[in-house]
Amino acid sequence: MTTETDAPREAAQGSTPLPLPGTRGVPRVDQDAPAQTKKDFTSDQEVRWCPGCGDYAVLAAVQGFLPDLGLRRENIVFISGIGCSSRFPYYLDTYGMHSIHGRAPAIATGLATSREDLSVWVITGDGDALSIGGNHLIHAMRRNVNLTILLFNNKIYGLTKGQYSPTSDVGSVTKSTPVGSVDRPFNPVSLALGAEATFVARTMDSDRAHLTTVLKAAAEHRGTSLVEIYQNCPIFNDGAFQLLKDRDEKRARVLHLSDGEPVRSGAEHVVVRREDGTLAVAIESEVDPASILVHDTGADDPSAAFALSRLDDGSMAHLPMGIFRAVSRPTYDDQVRAQVEGARSTAGGPASEDDLAALLRGGDTWTVG
Amino acid sequence: MSSKPLQRLDRVVIRFAGDSGDGMQLTGDRFTSETAALGNDLSTLPNFPAEIRAPAGTLPGVSSFQLHFADHAVLTPGDRPDVLVAMNPAALKANLPDLPRGSTIIVNTDEFSKRNLAKVGYDASPVADGSLESWHVHEIALTSITVEALAEFGLTRKEKERAKNMLALGLLSWMYSRPLEGTEAFLRAKFAKAPEILEANLTALRAGYNYGETTEDFAVRFEVAPATMPPGTYRTITGNAAMALGLVTAAQRAGLPMVLGSYPITPASDILHTLSGMKRYDVTTLQAEDEIGAVGMALGASFGGALGVTSTSGPGLALKAETIGLGVSTELPLVILDIQRGGPSTGLPTKTEQSDLLQAIHGRNGESPVAVVAPQSPSDCFDIALEAVRIATTYRTPVIVLSDGYLANGSEPWRVPSLKDLPELDVDFATGPNDTDDDGAPVFHPFLRDPQTLARPWAVPGTAGLEHRIGGIEKADVTGHISYDPDNHDRMTRLRQGKIDGIADTIPDLQVEDPSGEARVLVLGWGSTYGPIAAATRLVRAAGTPVAQAHLRHLNPFPRNLGEVLRAYDHVVVPEMNLGQLALLLRGTYLVDVQSHTAVRGLPFPAADLAEVLHTAVAQTLEGVPS
Incomplete structure (x- = not known):
């Protein structure tokens, strides 16, 4: 885990834990209040995803770890777009908005910028975030708004019943592509790194422990956190990630990303940096140990993280999971608020009625009568 | 003080026109400020191309600024200019059709070169060939006078030429007895970091003023007395x-x-x-x-x-x-x-x-x-x-x-x-439960409405106990849960409409202005056509013809008395800068016909044109001609 990159130094030294950077400014539950539980975050609404949907596991994980953040429930807001996963906010007993298709990052930007005291989450899917809402997503990441974005990627349109999505593999035969899709998919992690998102990770719906660890790190990060969650759609794209779930298959296929550690699979594979600077997967015993890539989530230059994201050609032969990047950069919302605050303090505090009257008069007036 | 005779005018319309790069908007703005400082009432119309810099000297590149100022209340920027300042042949050609014969044209002769004339299709200079005989033309070499005035400055010729708009402003300021102090202060602030450019602009401004004073081309200068306006700071x-x-x-x-x-x-x-x-x-x-x-x-x-x-x-x-x-x-x-x-x-x-x-x-x-x-x-x-x-x-x-x-x-x-x-604005946020559940326990219902306004509570994140979810899917009345229930959707649709309709309870009745009390024709407008319509009714009434005027500021919902007002007149004229959108709403809402008068020329209605429309409407109504 790599939260050291943006945790205040005092946090490591002091005995009382300071609010984590991502949630700094968000009111916390009283220390003597009864501990929050998963139940506190579960709304009274019946969950209506299809049986076997990967969304259930993510919901359970989120409900389960939110108490660990220690934030006041009323200061947490989930904003979603449109799609199966975007029903998520209804099932959490926090504030929430189920908005319109693709626009959740924009709505969340307005909310997060105007309210430092809120922990703002975006729930979106591959169609919502990468098709209709692509523009808002890349700009939220470019700005580094303090948002945690959970991108549920099932490589299919579920709510509209089975058309291909911008992450579907080339050749996908779906309702709208009976002879196979021809457009190349986005790799959401590559896209996020290209937009210079400051926190980019990939995890899996069925791996509760990994999911929880990654989500927690994402929440603790100040700035835009983009978490791609591979999520199974049992109805329209069942088994899309089975190779990464199957005990035997995943050993060799999944490359574990851990800060400061070599990037390696459960088998003998490691990622090496070749002489020309490119990355490749090799058998550990066959390579010069000095060439093995040691993962650095805090690298300012996103190139190595990007190269890692390109190791998978879509076949899932070697697919990195975990945190690709976690760097500390000033956030958009902090800076916007600082400008407003700065203007107010330079002028000697909040505007008075006299100040407002002076504003209305402007510089150039004349008097009649 | 000037040595030339002073002539008093009650109103003047000036149009500054030049190339997009000539600084006409700035010139107009400054003349406006000088005029406001004198206490005239005024109205302005900037008119510029969408292109930032269309090809120099061409018709599409013409930018203009019109200003109407008077010793009485002004309602529009004026239909037709009394004075046109044309910085080049394109500006002259583009604006001449708007200029009544007998009005004044100041042309910058330096720009009337063969090449510039050809650019806009003039075979010969209209200034020289007698085609402007019906206008008072002042031929002034604005560019070369500017360059000459700045001879001592270590600026390039191009830089010197750029101050020609200040020379024109100085001249017009002299012509209409406007003070220069405000513009001088403006220039000092604008060019605080470029002292030489500042001095050049100030020098050009004063040179223009002095040019008016000394040249024999201008025999008189004018003044327009302050308008009578309600006391206050303006x-x-x-x-x-x-x-x-x-x-x-x-x-x-x-x-x-x-x-x-x-x-x-x-x-x-x-x-x-x-x-x-x-x-x-x-x-x-x-x-x-x-x-x-x-x-x-x-x-x-x-x-x-x-x-x-x-x-x-x-x-x-x-x-x-x-x-x-x-x-x-x-x-x-x-x-x-x-x-x-x-x-x-x-x-x-x-x-x-x-x-x-x-x-x-x-x-x-x-x-x-x-x-x-x-x-x-x-x-x-x-x-x-x-x-x-x-x-x-x-x-x-x-x-x-x-x-x-x-x-x-x-x-x-x-x-x-x-x-x-100013009206008070009070906002109340929800702070606690607003209802009880079946067991009598306090709960918060995000769609429980205020009975008066039908507004739902504004419960913002951070308020403990009011956590709720909203969104674009239809919500159940009161609880705000997702609902696909047919009756609920029908009810919610009507509640949302009823809430907007109910705003009419808090907006003032439409006021009709009819000084004679005898009008049978009403002219009804909305939005920015107020000035031209009011100016037109002024012209019509001045000719002894009664006409009533009303203007809508609320388009949805309409004021409660609108239907009654429409039915109170024999004939209703609705001028709009579209093809009759308000007319459609009025007919559909009140089953009252109206005469839709429309123009979409990208410019406000000329008041004189509207006056003509109203005269005709009144005459036909009196004659009983069906509309």
């Missing part, structure tokens, strides 16, 4: 500036931080520019990635308890439609400023039009009512902004404000209001 203001000030004032009085989400678009961008400089008043401006992002940010901020505002023009309003619908469904306050321009599509970005009325009222999917208001003059943009905020925060609804390019860029004197005279 400033000049454009519609966009007034809108920005109105929003800031409303937010401050409501005790709300303001968040403007905006994407640059002509002619609305100045609102973003102005508000971005008002952070000190708790104003946050977010320049979004696109129009949809902009309104999304505003709505997100409103969800968080701020005053969410977005500013745009017609194409942007089209893009924002779905998010405005989300505002209707979530019932959150949201103010949308549509500074209309010519359409469809990109249309005429820098020209004015009123063709977004139906888009504002109906341009969303589903039954999606919003409040729509429209200012009637540049300074009324201030009051309409307050009204929009009142409606949005009281009724928890999107409100669309329909200004337009004419109001946005046009300016007029504004009596600065005293804050204590």
Whole structure:
């Protein structure tokens, strides 16, 4: 885990834990209040995803770890777009908005910028975030708004019943592509790194422990956190990630990303940096140990993280999971608020009625009568 | 003091016209400020191409600024100029058709070269060939006089030439007895960091003034006495500036931080520019990635308890439609400023039009009512902004404000209001449970409405115990849970409509102005046509013909008495800068026919043309000719 990159130094030294950077400014539950539980975050609404949907596991994980953040429930807001996963906010007993298709990052930007005291989450899917809402997503990441974005990627349109999505593999035969899709998919992690998102990770719906660890790190990060969650759609794209779930298959296929550690699979594979600077997967015993890539989530230059994201050609032969990047950069919302605050303090505090009257008069007036 | 005879005029219309790069807008602005300082009433019309720099010297590159000032109340920028300043042949050719014979033309002869004449299709110079005989033409070598006046300056010839607009301003200031001090102060501030450019501009300005005084070309100078205006402190203001000030004032009085989400678009961008400089008043401006992002940010901020505002023009309003619908469904306050321009599509970005009325009222999917208001003059943009905020925060609804390019860029004197005279704006946020459940325990129901206004509670994140979810899916009445129940949808649709209709309870009745009390014809307008319509009725009444005038500031809902007003007249004329959008609404709503008079020329109605329309309407009504 790599939260050291943006945790205040005092946090490591002091005995009382300071609010984590991502949630700094968000009111916390009283220390003597009864501990929050998963139940506190579960709304009274019946969950209506299809049986076997990967969304259930993510919901359970989120409900389960939110108490660990220690934030006041009323200061947490989930904003979603449109799609199966975007029903998520209804099932959490926090504030929430189920908005319109693709626009959740924009709505969340307005909310997060105007309210430092809120922990703002975006729930979106591959169609919502990468098709209709692509523009808002890349700009939220470019700005580094303090948002945690959970991108549920099932490589299919579920709510509209089975058309291909911008992450579907080339050749996908779906309702709208009976002879196979021809457009190349986005790799959401590559896209996020290209937009210079400051926190980019990939995890899996069925791996509760990994999911929880990654989500927690994402929440603790100040700035835009983009978490791609591979999520199974049992109805329209069942088994899309089975190779990464199957005990035997995943050993060799999944490359574990851990800060400061070599990037390696459960088998003998490691990622090496070749002489020309490119990355490749090799058998550990066959390579010069000095060439093995040691993962650095805090690298300012996103190139190595990007190269890692390109190791998978879509076949899932070697697919990195975990945190690709976690760097500390000033956030958009902090800076916007600082400008407003700065203007107010330079002028000697909040505007008075006299100040407002002076504003209305402007510089150039004349008097009649 | 001048040695030349002084002649008093009651009103003057001047048009400065030149190439886009000639600084005509600045020249007009400065002349406006000088005129305002003298206490004349005034109205302005900037008119410029969408191209930042069209090819020099061509007709598409002509930029103009018209100013009407008088010793009495002014309603429009004037139909036809008394004086045209033409900085080049293109400016002359483009503006001559508007110039009545006998009026004055000042031409910059330096620019009347063979090449420049050819560019606009003149075979010979109209100044030399006698074709301008019917006008008073002053031929002045403005460019070379400027260069000569700046002979001592270590500037390039090109730099010296650029001060020619100041020379023209100096000359016109002399002609109409305007003081230079304000412009001198303005230049000092503008060029504080470029002392030589400052001195050059000041020198050119004074040289122009002195030129008027010394040349024999100008035998008299003119003065226009101050207009009689109600006592108070005045400033000049454009519609966009007034809108920005109105929003800031409303937010401050409501005790709300303001968040403007905006994407640059002509002619609305100045609102973003102005508000971005008002952070000190708790104003946050977010320049979004696109129009949809902009309104999304505003709505997100409103969800968080701020005053969410977005500013745009017609194409942007089209893009924002779905998010405005989300505002209707979530019932959150949201103010949308549509500074209309010519359409469809990109249309005429820098020209004015009123063709977004139906888009504002109906341009969303589903039954999606919003409040729509429209200012009637540049300074009324201030009051309409307050009204929009009142409606949005009281009724928890999107409100669309329909200004337009004419109001946005046009300016007029504004009596600065005293804050204590402005309406109060009180906003109440939900702070606790508002209902009880079946067991009698207190609960919060996000869609339990205020019985008076039908507004739902504004419960903002951070309020303990009121956690709830909203969104675009239909909500169950009272509880706000997702509901697909047919009866519930029917009820909610009618409740949302009823809430907007009910706003009419809080808006004033439509006032009809009919000094004679004998009018049988009513002229009814909305938005920026107020000035031209009022000027036209003034002309008609001056000719002894009674005509009544009323003007709508609330377009949805209409004032309660509108139907009654329409039925009280034998004939109703509705002038609009579209193809009859208000007329359609009036006929459909009240089953009353109206005479729709329309023009979409990108310019305000000339008052004289409207007067003609009204004369004819009155005459035909008296003769009993069916309309």
